[in-house]
Amino acid sequence: MQPKLIVHGGAWVWPDERDSVLEAGLEAAIHAGWAILQAGGHALDAVEASVRVMEDLPQFNAGTGSLLNAAGIVEMDALIADGASLDFGAVAGVQRVRHPISLARRVLADTPHCFFAGPGADGLAMMLGEETVPNLALVSEAELRNFRERRSSEGGDTVGAVALDAVGNLVAGTSTGGTPHKMPGRVGDSPIFGSGGYADNALGAASATGKGEEILRVLLCRTAVEFIARGLDAQAAADAARDTVVRRLGADVNVGLILIDRRGGFGAIQTTPKMATAWVDADGRVRTCMAGPRFDEV
Numbered sequence: 001m002q003p004k005l006i007v008h009g010g011a012w013v014w015p016d017e018r019d020s021v022l023e024a025g026l027e028a029a030i031h032a033g034w035a036i037l038q039a040g041g042h043a044l045d046a047v048e049a050s051v052r053v054m055e056d057l058p059q060f061n062a063g064t065g066s067l068l069n070a071a072g073i074v075e076m077d078a079l080i081a082d083g084a085s086l087d088f089g090a091v092a093g094v095q096r097v098r099h100p101i102s103l104a105r106r107v108l109a110d111t112p113h114c115f116f117a118g119p120g121a122d123g124l125a126m127m128l129g130e131e132t133v134p135n136l137a138l139v140s141e142a143e144l145r146n147f148r149e150r151r152s153s154e155g156g157d158t159v160g161a162v163a164l165d166a167v168g169n170l171v172a173g174t175s176t177g178g179t180p181h182k183m184p185g186r187v188g189d190s191p192i193f194g195s196g197g198y199a200d201n202a203l204g205a206a207s208a209t210g211k212g213e214e215i216l217r218v219l220l221c222r223t224a225v226e227f228i229a230r231g232l233d234a235q236a237a238a239d240a241a242r243d244t245v246v247r248r249l250g251a252d253v254n255v256g257l258i259l260i261d262r263r264g265g266f267g268a269i270q271t272t273p274k275m276a277t278a279w280v281d282a283d284g285r286v287r288t289c290m291a292g293p294r295f296d297e298v
């Protein structure tokens with residue numbers, strides 16, 4: 001089976017001048033994950049590798065570069081979903097973890113639990129030997145300046161990856177610093193199984209971005225995958241999920257989603273003006289789109 005990989009760097013709106021720096025980050029993320037898939041590696045490793053690259057880049061709102069909350073603290077959420085076992089690992093409100101996606105992976109692989117939050121999750125990172133850093137080390141200069149000058153940060157730039165490996169494993173991962181000026185303790189969709197990410201080898205896998213308070217209410221990723229169960233291909237399932245959220249919550253929602261179905265088809269939607277996306281096409285070329293791609297057209 002031909003492996004597949006798609007990544008996103010958030011759905012929202014940002015000035016066009018920002019496109020190239022996001023694009024460069026997405027390409028680096030794709031290369032990291034694709035090298036693993038090309039060598040016959042597992043989709044879990046590919047998704048973790050792609051998301052880690054974006055967590056290290058300050059242009060993305062995940063890991064280093066996360067947005068500050070209203071109290072001036074970084075609180076990060078992440079999820080990795082394993083379609084083979086329908087199992088997942090997730091963390092919420094972590095303040096000291098350099099790579100929340102890797103901690104989520106360790107929750108999945110090395111604990112009897114699925115989800116850790118707050119100080120317990122930071123403590124687990126230390127216990128498991130995951131890299132921890134002072135909270136301030138996760139803050140980009142631009143974000144610090146925005147906070148000090150009380151300028152509003154732009155939303156978006158959350159990251160996610162979805163992969164299908166050569167033996168048919170589907171995996172989704174999502175990592176975020178959350179929404180601008182969120183209240184301390186607020187958790188969005190990103191670490192919630194079925195909302196911010198979902199994977200089932202029998203159907204498909206998805207990663208979401210946008211306003212968590214909207215994504216959570218429609219379990220966006222599970223909803224999209226449910227449409228695959230009803231016989232739709234990946235793009236049609238993504239479209240149906242977007243129609244559902246718009247019908248139920250209104251036309252002014254801010255959500256985005258990337259999806260791979262079990263046959264390797266891609267799907268993507270966004271209701272926002274932009275969604276930073278990159279993928280590897282059928283000829284093995286890396287493609288990017290800042291306006292959100294449609295896979296019945298590319």
Ligand code: ASP
Nearest residue numbers: 156158178188209210212
């Ligand atoms: N979905 C994320 C959250 O609500 C934010 C984003 O995707 O930009 O925390």
